[in-house]
Amino acid sequence: MTGAGPSEFRMPSLGADMESGTVAEWLVQPGDSIRKGDIIAVIDTDKALIEVESFHTGVVDSLLVSAGERVPVGTPLALVTTAPAPARPSTRERPPAPAGKEHPRPAPGAPEPAPAPPSPPVTSPIVRHLAEQRGLDLASVHGTGPAGRVIRADVERAQARAKASPLARKLARELGVDLARITGTGRTGAIRADDVRAAAVRQGKPREAAVRASARPAAPAAAERPAQERRGEAMRQAIAQAMARSKREIPHYYLATTVDMSAALAWLRQRNRDLPVPQRLLPAALLLKATALAAKEVPRLNGFWIDDAFVPGDAVHLGVAISLKGGGLITPALHAAAGRELGDLMAGLKDLVARSRAGRLRATEMTEATITVTNLGDLGVELVHGIVHPPQVALVGFGKILDRPWAVDGLLGVRPLVTVTLAADHRATDGFTGARFLAVVERLLNHPEEL
């Protein structure tokens, strides 16, 4: 292999509040050829499972951190021998869609990959990930999906049969330890009480950790409890940390304006009339697009405050606040929103919501938002006083669109109104800038044809 020598693939920072991450799954093995942009690992950030792309093209030389290990941001995870161009396509490219996909085998003459089980069953990445996490041999799991495919529920069911003593189960519940992640020391692999206690000690007394959590990052809260619950709790801690940092460091100023949505909604109705239902737009698409264009027009609000200086964003990547069903909040980025057509933006939003709730977001989506939008109108909220998500410098809030009395040209009428708010970092901008931003939002919503 001729190349520039091995490059390090490091634990990425998938959010300003991320200090460390867990390699949840390796999607490549030593010897695999990869291209820049290939998804090569799944990182658990406590907020979500994030698929991480390679920055290099080449061949995976070695994996330095094994799946399940938690390491600080910046820790080298793998060595990639970079090459000008791979002689063959990636053998491990995996689309984010969870549908089953045949494993392509490495091309003849490729470096010997680590031994793989013969004809691995057709499964989705999340199923493989779960199975690996739980030490299950997928070949031994009875599939109930289409064509006998092993689906997530099968893995969970199989896992439910894990041998553990009643006391171990009770202790695991009490200590918040995930039995699926414990290796039993009983003669037949049964998990016994001592195994649970040892796991609890390894994770540092989770009960106490939860109590102390306000002062600490989410990290010590444990690798060993039921994934969903653990993630929920860890996410709470991550949010707590980020928001506390925001309120501690960012001198916020708040502005609000009320926008008459008559023109926008009329335009939307007109447009939707000609579209099939799936392609129809919601008002949210207009609000997002208006925000994106306004941020482009007032770039001082679009970017980051880092090391006492403002760093403008390379484009407008809208961080969209998405509440998760299990509780918690995630703000993945709608990339380059200012330049996207409304329908595209709408589709992107739907995709983002779906993947956020499935816990399958991309690394870039987690890190690159340049300004955040939160829309609580659906819940009936009229006015949002946001908290800026560091290191961003602005957060735009939309309330519910309500029919209200409104004076227009000296006459009182009933108009659909929305209250748009801006919370911004006074270190980066002043109220004047913020006011200008809101004025642009209003102007755009009054001229929806510009969106």
Next chain:
Amino acid sequence: MTEGTTTYREAMREAIREAMRRDERVFLMGEDVGAYGGCFAVSLGLLEEFGPERVRDTPLSEAAFVGAGIGAALGGMRPIVEIMTVNFSLLALDQILNNAATLLHMSGGQLNVPLVIRMTTGAGRQLAAQHSHSLEGWYAHIPGLRILAPATVEDARGMLWPALQDPDPVLIFEHGSLYNMSGVARPGPVDITGAALRRSGTDISLIGYGGTMGKALSAADALAGEGIEADVIDLRVLRPLDDATIMESVGRTHRVVIVDEGWRSGSLSAEIGARIVEQAFYQLDAPVARVCTAEVPIPYARHLEEAAIPQVSAIVAATREVLAS
């Protein structure tokens, strides 16, 4: 035998003597209890001391003399009926179950049966298949009876008097291998309602009674040499079972081996195991294990008999298995 100690046999005899001295309603009857001094010599000398009215040899008819005992109890006496072995007691099972255990119910609470039946149980003495079984678990199945199994000299000495005070029938099972055991017996009654912790440990609960108690304690000694500390529970009362003591122990050790000289199927050990699962399931860190008698008639040949009944080595092995499982 050292100063102050006595044998299980003598303790039992002393208990009978004391009861007969304290309460003239008390009398002893059974096969060979008088002139012969008892088949296991428990009542040796009592005929001479108390006379044939109160120490009565009976015909070889368990149904008759147990029924007579029930009648005497109903008539206001406090009979002690001795049955030679539990195997023979089956001839009196009708009297014990259908009358002694049931009359209080059938009479709407009017008729108590203050009867004490003593009998020998268990194997280990080469008495073959008609004298050696452990059927106390069967009696422990019957509502209306209190079942006692003294495993120590002290219990042999102290259980009879409170048993006689019980207004309802009490069966006392004396394991044949214990009669020559010596120990200290304080005079005076002992509790007949609960189990006793004979040894305290943290790693395993060994549950036994009567004839298996000594084996369980020996096993505990052997295990201690391996660093395994055993709780040893002497059930003492087979009916009603002292669940609280069992569950308390299981709550500390989380592992159980039940030692029962009865056959495994449908045994007392099965009942105890089921109760542990019912009441202390979430305390269990390993499957409940049992050491029981092989499901064969007790053999006569010594090596076969030894192989058939619970032994120290089997208890130790079962414990190791539980700790490893």
